Amino acid sequence: MPQAQAVQQGRARDSRKAILDAAERAFADFGFGGASIRAIARDADVNQAMVHYYYQNKDQLFSAVVERRAGDINERRDLALDALFDNAVPALEDLVEALLRPTIELGHDVERGGDAYARLIVYFNNSADERSQRVAEENYDPIARRSIDALMRVLPGLGRAEAVRGYLFAISVALSVMAKTGRAARLSDGLCDDSNTEETVATVVAFACAGIRALADGRFENRQD
Amino acid sequence: MPQAQAVQQGRARDSRKAILDAAERAFADFGFGGASIRAIARDADVNQAMVHYYYQNKDQLFSAVVERRAGDINERRDLALDALFDNAVPALEDLVEALLRPTIELGHDVERGGDAYARLIVYFNNSADERSQRVAEENYDPIARRSIDALMRVLPGLGRAEAVRGYLFAISVALSVMAKTGRAARLSDGLCDDSNTEETVATVVAFACAGIRALADGRFENRQD
């Protein structure tokens, strides 16, 4: 049986982390079904049985990959929200930036492998299968609900349905620049470049805030006409 | 050898279509790697060798699934663009609606299986692997370029980079409501409902247009500050 993470000693840590890193890349590149444990073990330079030794099966390995990163992002988002609402009600721009920046910054952190995880978020965020929805619900629904409430406080004209829509739209826009499909560069003949973090944040925040304000102005849900 | 589609007779047509329908569902639900030809054949109620008989291999089957639908959507988008620019330069709202409506409507057409294809678009549109990028480039890049040009004509303040960004953001927002992940319903406690086509179109168009206008106002790319 593998020891709890805190008690682990010697070589153990390296293998455990190497497996998680390799799995992150594999799931991001090929999806759950397309990623193979054999290839993951090979990429991590580890015996194939070690994957099951530490993570039991493919499903739990997938969950472990998501949980490691989600903790980071949620913590940073929570702190940002606390700070924002400490004194008064912030501007919409500041709120939306606080929501999106942690994810965008992680996605740009190639050295830490954040780009692979960014593609993985895009994957399970847009997948309807049970496993994807489970990790989304467990790891991102709590902060999503808090963010939606925050949106409604900042924009009193925003109903709950519009706030949910606005939040999901904003996230979807942010994720679209992180999928690293190369399509933006292709369609713009190289004019678009996602590598500049600050420029990306500014662009996405501007787009999302304008969109959310539009949802607040017009009322699109539950119309009685 | 399978006959060309036009000359086909008898049950052939049925098998061919049944395979394509089943493959569409499988790829949408499980991704390329997670979908199995055996399960597709079983779902289509067809011998497993028939899949290779008509589509040679898994890759070409995947391409065939996309090509069938992309033709429809592109044709409708092209016609809409022709009509819009026939007399004068249209309003941004009309242009964006013309771009997004065909896809959204297809995604709501459950009887024709459009919901499965909608999820499939989301899949390969957000995937960075070679196969996904190939089908995106072959089937959707031409209309994307035409749409981007149209955006720049409607909004003269929009640079090429911003137009590409705006187009991709708008598409991404539209696709996010089509992934049918059930997340919107979950986060809104049932308040959000994607089944109303007109309401969905109106909401997405309003969000996207406001966002695109924001990109035109502020200049976010190639700043020299």
Place this chain on the structure above:
DNA sequence: TTATTAATTAAACGTTTGATTAAAATTCGG
């Protein structure tokens, strides 16, 4: 040192995968 535990290994398990084959059934023009 010895006993215990954790980490790692190579090998194999049964199953499923994408793909191929050759024969059988069906369809259809002449």
Place this chain on the structure above:
DNA sequence: CCGAATTTTAATCAAACGTTTAATTAATAA
């Protein structure tokens, strides 16, 4: 009704899959 072309079938292939096992090595505690 015949013969050729097309469609369908069952059987099979090697390869890859996720997972398990038993044995071995390395580290820790008594």
